[in-house]
Structure formats: structure tokens, C-alpha cells
Amino acid sequence: xMSQLLSYLSLPLVHLILSLVVILxxxxxxxxxxxxxxxxxxxxIQRRPGPYEVGPWGLLQxxxxxxxxxxxxxxxxxxxxxxxxxxxxxxxxxxVVICFMPMPVSxxxxxxxxxxxLILILAFTSLNVLALCLAGWSSNNKYSLLGAAxxxxxxxxxxxxxxxxxxxxxxxxGSLNLSEIVASQTKGIWSWNIFVQPIAFxxxxxxxxxxTNRAPxxxxxxxSELTAGFHTEYAGMHFGLFFLAEYSYMxxxxxxxxxLFLGGWHGPFLSGPFWFILKTYALILxxxxxxxxxPRVRFDQLLNICWKWLIPLSLINLVLTALLVKIVR
Amino acid sequence: MKIMTxxxxxxxxxxxxxxxxxxxxxxxxxxxxxxxxxxxxxxxxATYRGHIDLVAKEDAPLEPKCIICGKCAEVCPxxxxxxxxxxxxxxxxxSPAECxxxxxxxxxxxxxxxxxxxxxxxxxxxxxxxxLDYNYCxxxxxxxxxxxxxxxxxxxxSYLAGTARKNFEFDLxxxxxxxxxRSSQTTTAQEKR
Ligand code: SF4
Ligand code: SF4
Numbered sequence: 313x314m315s316q317l318l319s320y321l322s323l324p325l326v327h328l329i330l331s332l333v334v335i336l337x338x339x340x341x342x343x344x345x346x347x348x349x350x351x352x353x354x355x356x357i358q359r360r361p362g363p364y365e366v367g368p369w370g371l372l373q374x375x376x377x378x379x380x381x382x383x384x385x386x387x388x389x390x391x392x393x394x395x396x397x398x399x400x401x402x403x404x405x406x407x408v409v410i411c412f413m414p415m416p417v418s419x420x421x422x423x424x425x426x427x428x429x430l431i432l433i434l435a436f437t438s439l440n441v442l443a444l445c446l447a448g449w450s451s452n453n454k455y456s457l458l459g460a461a462x463x464x465x466x467x468x469x470x471x472x473x474x475x476x477x478x479x480x481x482x483x484x485x486g487s488l489n490l491s492e493i494v495a496s497q498t499k500g501i502w503s504w505n506i507f508v509q510p511i512a513f514x515x516x517x518x519x520x521x522x523x524t525n526r527a528p529x530x531x532x533x534x535x536s537e538l539t540a541g542f543h544t545e546y547a548g549m550h551f552g553l554f555f556l557a558e559y560s561y562m563x564x565x566x567x568x569x570x571x572l573f574l575g576g577w578h579g580p581f582l583s584g585p586f587w588f589i590l591k592t593y594a595l596i597l598x599x600x601x602x603x604x605x606x607p608r609v610r611f612d613q614l615l616n617i618c619w620k621w622l623i624p625l626s627l628i629n630l631v632l633t634a635l636l637v638k639i640v641r
Numbered sequence: 642m643k644i645m646t647x648x649x650x651x652x653x654x655x656x657x658x659x660x661x662x663x664x665x666x667x668x669x670x671x672x673x674x675x676x677x678x679x680x681x682x683x684x685x686x687a688t689y690r691g692h693i694d695l696v697a698k699e700d701a702p703l704e705p706k707c708i709i710c711g712k713c714a715e716v717c718p719x720x721x722x723x724x725x726x727x728x729x730x731x732x733x734x735x736s737p738a739e740c741x742x743x744x745x746x747x748x749x750x751x752x753x754x755x756x757x758x759x760x761x762x763x764x765x766x767x768x769x770x771x772x773l774d775y776n777y778c779x780x781x782x783x784x785x786x787x788x789x790x791x792x793x794x795x796x797x798x799s800y801l802a803g804t805a806r807k808n809f810e811f812d813l814x815x816x817x818x819x820x821x822x823r824s825s826q827t828t829t830a831q832e833k834r
Contacts, residue, residue: 357665360675605665606658621651 328413335412342563343556344374350600357604384548389452392545396450401546401553404443407436408560415567416491418577418585429490430478433568437523440561441467444532444542447554451545459541462611463532466522469615470529473622474519477512480626480633481505481572490568494576501580506573509633513573515626517598520565522614524558526599528606529614566595678800686797692775693784694796695817702821705814706792709766713784713793721774722784726766768814775809 320326348363348371355362363370388394414429426432441463448460482488484505485496497503506513522529533541543554570576570591579587609617676683683689695705714722785793803809 353669356669356673359668359671359673361673361677364677601662601665601669605661 331413332409335409338412339409339556339560339563343559344378346559346562346596347377347555348374349597350603353597353600354604357601378552381549381552386548386550387545389545391452393450393452396446397545398550400443400447400450401550401557403446404440405553405557405560407439408557408564411436411564412567414490416494416571416576417588425491426489428488430482430488430493430568433490433564434475434478437561437564438467438471440557443557447546448542451542453545455538455540455544456542459532459534459538459544462534463525463542466525466529466531466614469618470519470522470622473515473618473626474523476623476626476630477509477515477519478572480509480512480630483630483633483637484508486637490571490576494571494578497575498578501575504573504575509573509629511625511629512633513569515622515629516569516573518617518622520569521599521602522618524561524565524599526558526562527603528608530603530608531611531614534608562596562599563592566592566599569595683799686799689795689797689799690780690782691796691798691801692778692780692811693773693793693813694798695771695813696792696794697817697821702825703818705768705771705817706790707768707771707788708790708792709768710789712787712789716783716787718781718783719777719779721777723772723774725769725772727769770815771813773811773813775811776806 351373352362352370361370363373366373366376388397411433414426414432444463445460448456448458448463451457481493485493487493487496497505501507525532531541532538533543535541538544543551546554567588570588574591574595577583577585577588579590695707698704698706709724709726711724714720714724780795782795785795801809
């Protein structure tokens with residue numbers, strides 16, 4: 313009986329489905345935890361307690377919020393493109409599940425080993441912007457449309473330095489397989505790419521902050537100018553899905569940063585999956601720290617940072633890496 | 642040359658960002674300032690502006706300093722002060738805030754704005770009630786400023802709460818009297834102890 317079960321487990325399809333289920337459950341829990349943490353961080357930085365009244369230390373607050381979102385009516389605004397309007401939140405959330413498949417949490421826990429894991433993740437994370445575009449366009453609302461337009465131009469701009477820096481890392485390791493990239497950083501802390509390629513790390517962090525639409529680059533949902541940006545018209549679980557997607561993308565980009573720059577599951581001692589999780593959440597905390605420190609940039613500043621600084625810098629970084637790799641080999 | 646200043650500016654900017662992070666990072670670990678209201682209350686109310694309140698005379702704690710000049714009611718931009726009074730030895734008359742007229746002594750109506758009651762020495766009068774409709778008060782403080790005898794202050798009633806409009810229509814005279822009675826009771830109780 314047991315051996316039969318185990319043999320089923322080793323079937324690729326069963327393995328795939330199991331990992332998908334685990335990932336989905338993880339994403340739901342992660343969303344709830346991150347919302348709580350975000351509000352606590354915001355509170356602590358502003359010297360207030362954050363959520364406090366619902367449950368001990370406000371622990372049940374995100375659950376209560378989730379319940380509220382679940383029980384709300386789903387409204388479609390007049391004149392909206394109904395099919396696209398309903399599809400957008402789902403399209404925003406669905407690709408993120410796939411991004412976790414090739415993530416090497418530890419040698420044991422990897423959804424699916426694949427040669428082009430990095431490309432897969434980059435391709436699917438950039439699908440999100442299409443969903444935002446759909447959401448903005450189908451809402452029949454000027455704020456949504458403006459938010460979507462901003463999301464697109466921002467994502468298109470910041471995808472370039474992101475890809476170029478990631479390419480530099482790939483040059484260095486000579487592989488697009490995430491597990492192999494981790495394996496190349498096993499010789500102690502100093503072999504981590506954050507020390508080998510510090511500029512790439514900085515560019516990566518800035519670019520993903522913009523990619524995930526987080527402050528100071530949260531122009532697509534700049535509430536003081538656009539009410540809520542692309543999700544102005546969304547209520548209930550529609551909005552909840554966008555929210556979940558946002559936090560899920562945060563964890564994707566932080567997990568990728570952990571793999572690319574922080575040595576994945578390797579730690580100074582006792583390497584294991586908890587190092588991976590620790591590093592990922594530490595990076596997320598840093599992103600939250602950014603959000604509650606920096607004021608939002610103007611749109612021209614946002615594009616200036618990208619086109620005038622990040623892209624040239626990342627190109628220089630890429631060329632230097634290529635040269636060094638050629639010399640060393 | 643321009644490129645060099647560009648670079649130095651960018652580096653300065655980056656350092657500025659780090660400085661910002663340091664500030665919020667330090668704030669993160671400082672103790673919180675929130676006071677969890679139903680469990681704790683704010684103690685330092687020195688600068689708090691609650692609703693306005695009458696000030697009692699030093700020698701007679703049941704009587705307000707007010708000389709019933711009507712300036713406060715006139716100056717109030719929200720028209721939330723009105724008072725009822727009577728000339729000594731006569732029936733009481735009112736200055737309803739809504740119509741902004743005062744009926745003086747013998748049934749003569751005076752429009753309130755621009756005209757004040759004659760000085761206290763000319764017509765001696767006594768206060769029956771001093772009504773504040775706190776629903777409309779904007780806490781501007783003009784009445785407190787204009788009162789010639791300092792009969793108005795801001796109270797420190799910071800946890801004032803109610804569920805109906807009626808809860809915020811106060812008779813300040815009554816409030817003053819109740820307050821001084823209560824405080825005299827507590828002082829006598831303390832003396833007895
Ligand atoms: S504080 Fe201003 S609004 Fe309030 S009663 Fe006095 S004058 Fe009127
Ligand atoms: S201004 Fe002062 S003295 Fe005059 S009526 Fe108002 S409270 Fe009384």
C-alpha cells in the first residue's frame with residue numbers, strides 16, 4: 313500500500329499537481345501573512361501598533377479582511393467590457409502560480425527542475441502587466457485607464473534593466489537553471505552573487521520594486537492622483553485577487569533574488585530550506601521598509617531613473633561581466 | 642563636467658536614500674506612542690481644546706464670570722451660542738440663536754448682529770441659561786478670545802461622546818453648577834476623611 317502510494321508520488325503528473333496544490337495553499341497563506349506584516353511594519357515605522365484589536369496583537373485582522381472581501385458583492389460597472397473585466401483579476405493571479413514551479417527552495421523541494429527556469433519566471437511575471445492593462449481598459453473608467461497606461465509604460469521600461477542584470481548572472485554561471493545558479497554559490501558567503509555583482513543586485517532590487525508596483529514606484533495605483541489606479545472599479549474578491557497577486561509577485565521576485573544573489577538555500581551554517589525562506593522574507597521586509605520610507609516619484613522621474621541610469625549601468629555591468637568571464641575561462 | 646556633477650548628484654541622492662532608511666529604521670524600534678483608548682486615557686491635556694465652558698467667579702463657584710454682553714453669541718460664526726436672561730426683577734427673555742434677535746426687556750426686538758446688549762450697568766440682568774449647540778461649533782475660539790471678562794475657556798473634556806444630536810446641546814450654566822457642586826462634594830468628602 314505504502315510503496316504503491318510512493319510510486320504514485322514519483323509520477324511526474326502527480327508530482328506536478330501536488331506541487332501546484334502546495335503552491336496555491338502557500339500563496340493564500342502568504343498573502344494573509346504579508347498583509348499583516350505590511351500593516352505592522354507601517355505601524356511600527358510610524359510608531360503606532362498597527363492592527364491591534366482583532367485577536368491577540370491583531371493577528372486575526374487579515375482573516376477578517378479576507379472574509380469581508382469574500383462576502384462582498386461583485387459589481388461590474390456600467391459600460392464595462394464584462395468578459396475582460398472578470399478575466400483580468402484571474403489573469404493577474406494565475407501566472408504567479410507557475411512562477412513557483414522551478415523555484416529551488418531546497419534540493420528536495422523543487423516543483424519542477426527545468427533548464428530554462430529563469431526565463432519561465434521572467435516570462436510569466438511580465439504577464440501580470442497584461443492583466444493590469446486589461447483591468448484598466450475594461451473598467452470604463454478614466455482612472456483605471458490612466459493607471460493601466462502607467463503600469464504598461466513602467467513595466468516595459470523596467471523589464472529591460474531587470475533582464476539585462478539577470479542576463480549578467482546567467483553569463484557568470486553559464487546556466488538558466490535556478491538550481492545550478494544556486495549550486496554556483498556554495499563556496500561560503502563570499503561566493504554569493506550579491507558580493508560578486510553588487511551593482512547588479514542594486515539594479516535588480518530597484519527594477520523589481522518598480523515591476524511589482526510598490527512604493528516609491530506605485531504610480532499605477534497612486535491613490536492621491538488616480539483614486540486606486542487600475543483596480544478602482546474592482547470590489548470584493550476581484551480586488552482581493554489583485555491584492556493577492558501583488559503580494560505573490562513580491563514573493564516571487566524576492567525568491568528569485570534569493571536564488572540569484574543570496575545563495576538560495578545555502579547559509580553560513582545548517583543549509584536548508586529555512587534559509588531560503590528566511591532570506592526571501594528578509595528581502596520582502598526590505599521592500600516594505602522602502603515603501604514606508606520613500607515618497608512616490610513623479611512619472612518623468614521614474615522613467616528617467618530607468619532610461620538614463622539603470623539601463624546604461626546594467627549594460628556596462630553586462631559587458632564587464634562578459635569580459636571577465638571570457639578572461640577567467 | 643556636467644556628467645561629473647550628474648554622477649556626484651546621483652551618489653549624493655543614493656546616500657540621501659540610505660539616510661531616509663536609517664531614520665525609519667530607527668523609528669521602527671522606538672516605543673509606540675499610541676494610547677489604547679478604552680483601556681488607557683491620555684493624561685496630558687494641557688493643549689486640548691474641548692467644547693467651550695463657562696468660568697466661575699473666584700468667590701462664587703456657582704456663578705459664571707459672564708456679564709451677559711452677548712459678544713460671544715454675536716461673534717460666533719456658526720451661531721451656536723444663545724442665552725436666556727432676565728432683567729433683575731422682570732421676566733426672562735431669550736436670544737435664540739436661530740433668528741439672531743434679542744428681545745430686550747419690554748418686548749423690543751433688536752437684531753443681534755452689529756448690536757450688542759446695553760452695558761450691564763444700564764440694564765442689570767441675570768443669566769438663566771447659556772446654551773451651546775456643540776453640533777455646529779467649529780472650535781474656532783473666537784468666543785473665548787472676545788469675551789471681555791474671560792468667562793469662556795476650552796474644556797478638557799476629550800472623551801465626549803454621544804449618539805444623538807441632543808447629547809451635544811449643552812446648557813453651560815447648568816454644567817458649570819453641576820461641576821462645582823461635584824467638586825465641592827469631593828472636597829468636603831476629602832475633608833471628612
Ligand atoms: S468656538 Fe467658535 S464656533 Fe464654537 S462656540 Fe465659540 S465662536 Fe462659536
Ligand atoms: S462674551 Fe463673555 S461676558 Fe459676554 S456674554 Fe459671552 S461669555 Fe458672557
